Amino acid sequence: MALNPQRTIDELKALRTLTGDEHGAQRVAFTDTWVTARAFLNARLDALPVTQHMDAAGNWWATLPGRSDRTLIIGGHLDSVPNGGWLDGCLNVLAGLEVMRRVSEQYAGTPPVTLKLVDWADEEGARFGRSLYGSSAAGGNIDVAEMQKLRDRDGVSLEDALRRVGVTLTAAPQARKELENAAAYLELHIEQGPVLEGLGLPLGAVLGTVGVERHTVTFHGQAAHSGSTPMNVRRDAFRAAGQLSQEIYAIAERHGGVCTIGSCKTLPGIVTSVVETCEITLDQRHLDAGKLAAMWQDAQDAAKRAADEGGCTVTFGDLWHIEPIPFHPELINAAEASVRQVSGTAHRLPSGPLHDAAEVARSGVPTVMLFVQSLRGISHNKIEDTSEAHLALSVEALDALTDRTIAWIQAQPGA
Structure with missing residues (x-):
């Protein structure tokens, strides 16, 4: 199966229609619309030879077992802010889905290393004010007692919202086991700022989060x-x-x-x-x-x-x-090479916003991100946008980075 970036674009549009309205995306974590978005993802993963499960914190995992249990994780988040954009977070997940399709086909369902796709729960923190909840739990960086105090504007506790989707907050730290065999983590994201557009570049390799x-x-x-x-x-x-x-x-x-x-x-x-x-x-x-x-x-x-x-x-x-969280220098080089491969030029830049990648890197997993240009530098807004040509390039760059990272994992001592 050849990589099909247009399929990712079509799926992004379908998800926008399914979970948005005239005001923008409404995939706020743990709401019915968020559950609908997850079902959209699950249905597409069902066509692949993967196992799916929700971890103790509410993150959703799809696993394509490889010849080695050393694991390459591609991650993102389906949740959005209220009245958000059509790309923030979900591009990461659906581009990762397309890469997983290509890898599965190329290796007849068994790649050299295990490949996982994760939809992190409540990256945005829009409802309860605590960003990066799911990735923090997997990285071992949550205080359950403090999180039990969180309420949304309607007085609903985080604990009750999680219980409604089958998660027990006190068990959330058990999600740490999901990273036990993690050898690398990749994340593609819209830039959410004006730097790449100002430089006239479609893509960038991310140095880390500030x-x-x-x-x-x-x-x-x-x-x-x-x-x-x-x-x-x-x-x-x-x-x-x-x-x-x-x-x-x-x-x-x-x-x-x-x-x-x-x-x-x-x-x-x-x-x-x-x-x-x-x-x-x-x-x-x-x-x-x-x-x-x-x-x-x-x-x-x-x-x-x-x-x-x-x-x-x-x-x-x-x-x-x-603290600043720098990404892995060898994976930054791989990201830059992948960007250059698909677009002919490359640029390195830091991320001003925080991302799930920061929590994964903080836990010790080698991590890197790719950015794709955001039109007008605007995000968290219904007018958030990226040209379809650049979206296609971003899927291609993530795919190229996946191949480079698989090779890098195989070359590590003990692989």
């Missing part, structure tokens, strides 16, 4: 009457925050990272008072751990200077942190 420092920065000044307080004696917390905002972007540019001031709250928050308290949220990201740490230190130093100059004080709060 680290994130996420904090609150709170300036403390003095409330005073807006009309009777001269400008030169004000201790205006908002003015100090504004001064920091001018510096924070220069810090990101200096270190080659990105940053976002995503929210700003002021107290007392009335038009007739100088701002006494101003809290901003700061998100900083970089692929290099040392440069990420330097960015955060520079931000703190700049905040202290702004506070001192404005007669204010400043305090810092921790929101979230994750």
Whole structure:
């Protein structure tokens, strides 16, 4: 059976019709629509000589046994955000399905290594606020007690939502056994950003997922009457925050990272008072751990200077942190070669968003990702799109990468 990228495109369109509406994709994890999407996948896998099962965390696995139990995993996620795009996550799964078809046919149902396709459960975290749930469970990185506290906007607990689809939350850590023989993990994803489009390139090899420092920065000044307080004696917390905002972007540019001031709250928050308290949220990201740490230190130093100059004080709060997760260097080389093979050129880039691949890599499994260009750089939106020509190239690149990775696994000591 020759690889048929057009079949993947047709299946993506069929899934869009089945699980979307005029507002976009509605495959939110553990909903009826998500269950329908899984049934769509299961029906197509039934035509292959694979076994299928759901693991203890709710991830869905299709296994094509090979001559060796050393396993190459291709992964993605069918779940979407509400009103999401037609490609985010499901491209990964359906392209992997097409590759599995080709490998099965080429090797008469028994490839040199075992091949697995996984649909990770709740990558998005759109419903309960905890992204990468299924891959985190398989990677050994979940706190069940904390997850038992999670509720959606309707008050439904994650535990109850999982129970409805046949999963017991307390058993979720048992999903770790799924990675026991994993020799490599591959994931194809739309870029969700504008870099490849800006370069005029269809595909890229992903270096890893960036680290994130996420904090609150709170300036403390003095409330005073807006009309009777001269400008030169004000201790205006908002003015100090504004001064920091001018510096924070220069810090990101200096270190080659990105940053976002995503929210700003002021107290007392009335038009007739100088701002006494101003809290901003700061998100900083970089692929290099040392440069990420330097960015955060520079931000703190700049905040202290702004506070001192404005007669204010400043305090810092921790929101979230994750270290950069680099992908496997030899698999990055293989990914770049595969991109070059199908498109004639290649580019390496980091991933700003997190992906299931990050949790798999974090667990110690050699991992790499491929990106395909996103039109306008837009994702998590019904207008999310990629040209069909580039979608076809992405399936071809994943297929070429699969062959290279199988050969790489066979060449490893003990294979």
